[in-house]
Amino acid sequence: MTITRRELLAGAALLPAARAFAWVPDRPRPRDVADAALLAAMQAGAKYADVRLVRQRRQNLATRDDHLTSISDTESYGIGVRVLKNGTWGFAAGPEVTARSAGALARKAAEIAEANAALERRPVQLAPEPPHEDTWETPIEKDPLRVPVKTKVALLVESARAAKAAVPQIRAVTGFFRLAIEEKAFFSSEGSAIEQMITRTGGGYTVTAVEEGRGFETRRTLLPPRGAGFEHVERAGLVEQAPRIAREALDKLRADRVKPGPRDLVLDPSHLWLTIHESLGHSTELDRVLGYEANFAGTSFATADQLGKLRYGVPLMHVTADRVEPGGLASCGYDDDGVATQRFDLIRDGVLVAFQTVRDQTGLPGFGGPRSSGCSYADSWASVPFQRMPNVSLMPGKAPLTLDEVIAQTQDGIYIVGEGSYSIDHQRKNFQFGGDFFWEIENGKLARPLRKVAYQSSTPEFWSSMDAVCDAREWRLYGAFDDGKGEPAQLNPVSHGCPPARFRNVRVIDAGAVQS
C-alpha cells in the first residue's frame, strides 16, 4: 500500500500511534524549517542546497546469563544543511530544529564552502535527478521499540538457561538486542521533499564453553540483523536453538585443530556474506577507486579503466547491488542525495560492469551512466552524506543445487558456518577469514568438527576458484549494522545475500598457530 505524503502529514492515521514521523506536534514542521534553510542558502549564493531533518531512536539492551546488564534508549533529533557554493561543498548541523537555526546553519555551510573554494581544483557537479515528493517506510509487523523490555529480556535469559542446562561447561552467555528507528525528511533546492521511516532490528547471543586444560571457545546465534520489526526476532527460534549452539561450542572446544594446507571450502551464507562484503562490496565503491578514501579505508585493486574488462571470477559469478531488497539493512526509498534507490549489476558473468556511485561523482572516471546509482548515506543528521555501500549480493546459481548436494559432492573439504575473524588489505585483495563453526567434510559427509580454522586468499583468485553456487532455495540475507568508512568515521548498515557456494583449493591455516 502506498501512503502519500499528504496522507501521512494529515495525521499519520494509517500508522500506529508510536510511529510518529520526524515532525511531532510540539516541534516546527520539517517543511517550514527546510524552507528557511534553503532560502538562506540561495541568498548566500549557493548553487544547490539540501536539508535533512533526522530523528533516530535506538534501544540497546544487553544480558549476561540470567540477568539484564544494561538497557539504554537514546533519541537524537537535529538538522543538517549541505550547501554547494563556488563548486565546493560546505555542511553545518545542529540540534535546534527551528527556522531561525536552519537559516543560520545554511549561512555557516556557505561560509565553509567559501573558505575551502580557494583549495578547489575541480568544481563539484551533480548528476541530474528529478525532484521527488514521496514517502517510504520499512514494512514491519511489530515496532521493536514498543515490545516490552521484559519480553526481550526473557528471550535472551531463557536462551541462556537453555544453553547452560544443555551443557554444564557453558561458563557465560551474553545476549543483546539492537533496535533502531530512523526517521528522516529530505528537502532540496531542486524541489525534492521526501520523508522516510527506516526500522532495523538485530540481536542474538554468544555462549562461551570453558574446560580446564583446553581453554575456551565461543559460538554465536545466527540471527542476521534486518530492515524489519521485532517479528524477525520472534521467528528466529532463539531459545529453541540454544541447546544446539551450546553443544556446538563444546564440540568446537574439544575438536582437533585444522591441518593447514589447500582445502575445498563450502561456505554457508551465514559466513560468505562477510567475504562478499569485504572483497566485492568495498572494492566496487567508486570513491575508493578514485582515491577519496586513500587516507583511511583505502583504495581498490579495481581501477576505473578496467570497467567492463576486469575479471573478478568465474562466469557463474553474478553480483548485484541494491537498496530495494526486502529486509535489507541498506534498503530505503531514496538515498541521502534524494536519488530513488535501484537494483543494478556490479559483476556479470564474472566481469566488473559497474561501480557504486553518488551524484557528485558525475564526470569522474568510472561513473558509468547519466544517473547516480543512489548510494549516498549519512549516519545521522550531524554527518555529511557520502558514498556508502548498498546491499551487495551474490545471485543464486541457475542450475538446481542444494547445500546437501554440494556437501555430498565434496570429497575432502571444510564447511564453514558463521562469522569469525576478518581482515582484508586496503585495496581489497589479500584477505583472511575465520568462521564461527567448522565441519570437516570427508567423502561427501560432515565427518567431524574442527577448531581454529582460517583461510587466506586474494579477491580474484578466490572468486575464480568458485565452482558451485546453490540455487535460489538456499539464498539467505545476512548483514551488519556497523560498516565503518570515511573520515570522520561513519557507520552504515548493510545486508548481503548469497546461497552456499564451494571454492576449490583455498589456503587454510591453523589460526591457533599465529606464526602460520
Place this chain on the structure above:
Amino acid sequence: MRTGAKELCARALKAARSAGAGEAAALLSDRRDGHLRFADNGPTTSAEVQRSTLSLSAAIGLRHASGSTEDLSPSGVQRLAEDVVARARLAPEDPEYVPEAPPQTYPQVPSYDLGAASIDPRTRAALVKPVLDAAVQNDLVAAGLLRNDLVEEIRLSTTGSSGTRRATRVELSATLRRRDGSASGWAGSAGVHLSDVDPQKIAARAAQKATAWREPRELPPGAYTVVLEAGALGALFPSLRMSIDARSAEEGRSAFSAPGGKSRVGEALFSPVVTLVSDPQDPLVPGTPWSEGGLAARRVGYIQAGMLRELHRSRYWARKTGTAPTADGGTLRLVGGGLSLEELIGKVDRGLLVTRIWYVRMLDPQRIGVTGLTRDATFLIEGGRIAGAVKNFRFNQSIVDLLRDVVALGREEAALGGELSGGLALPPALVKDFHMSSVSEAV
C-alpha cells in the same frame, strides 16, 4: 561550559527522583566538531557540527536503565527522566548492579587548548593548504583529514558527586600517493593543542615515504625483526585493551587466565622494557576525570617492567572478589625508552620498518593472536639503515608474544593511523620475531 548546565543536570536528577528513582546520574555533553577532508589534491567534505546530549541513568534498587536525548527543553528533560525511570521500573533486577559512587574529588585533566577550541573554517583551510601544495610540488596526490573537536561536559549524581571537563583535540593526517598508484606514504599527528599538528612536517614525511617507496621487492613470509612506528604499534593495542580484564581472566576466558580461577597477575610475561600505565592526567593523552559509576579516575599501572601488575577490574567484579575497582580514565601509555626512530633503525642488522598497520582483528583470543596488514610504505633495514622498499605483508601475531619480544622503545607520541585512534600514547618499537604470513600486493 554553557550557562545553566549544572542546573539542567540537577533538574534531570530531580525529575528522576520525583519519578521514583532511588539514585541517578546525569551527564550533559556539549560538542563542537569541525573537519576538512581532502582527496585528489582538493577539498571533499567539510563541516561544523554542534551537538548537545543529556544522558541519564537511574536505578530503583537493583533495577536500572539509562537513556539520552538531544531535546534539552524543560519538557524534553522531564520526558527523558520519566522514560528512563519507567524503564528501570520495568527492568528485571540485576544482581550485578553496583550503586553510584559516593561523592568524589575528580582530578584536574590537562585537556584544553584555546587555540584548538578557536579553529574556524579559514584556519582549517590554511592548515590543509601546505599539504595540498606539497603534493602538487612533488607530483603526488594527497588525501587526508584535518579535524578539530571541542567537548565540554558536566556530570552530576544524586549521591552528591559533581565534575566537569573540557577537552580539545586536533588531528591532521595525510596520505600522498604517486599518480600511477605505484607508491603511497602516510603521516599524521594529533594532540590537545593546535601546535600539535605541523602541516609542513606531515606533508614532508608522507611525501618522503611515497617517494622512497620505489619498486618494492617481494620478501618471503616469515619471522622478521621489525621497527614499528608509533601509529603502527597503536593499531595493535585495542586487542590488548580488550584482553586486560580481570573477570574474563579469572573465569578462564582470556589470555591472562591461570588454572584454578586465577589470573597471571604477578608473572613476568613481557620484556623488561615494557611498562604500561593509564593516567587521566597524562598530558599526551588526557583521560576522563571520572570512571565507571562516577568513581574518580586514577593512575593505574597495568604492566611494570615486564610484570603484569593489574587487570581491569569492574566495580562488580571488585566487589565480588573483595578487591578495589581499577577506575582508569580510559587511556593507555606504553612508556617510551627515549630513542629516536633513526636510533631504533640503527640497532637492526636486518629487518623491516613498518610505517602503518591496518585492519587488525582478533584471530585467537587465547593468546591475543591478531591478524592484520602492513600498509602504505614498508622498508627493508640492513646494517642499521633503510636499504630499499619492500612489498606489504599480512601478519598473524600474538600480542602477548610481541610484548615479550620488544627489544627497545622510542619516544612516545599520541598514536594515530589505525582504525581506533585516540587515547593511546605509544613510542615506536623494535620487536624481534614478528610473524609475516603472506605477501600483500596492496599499495
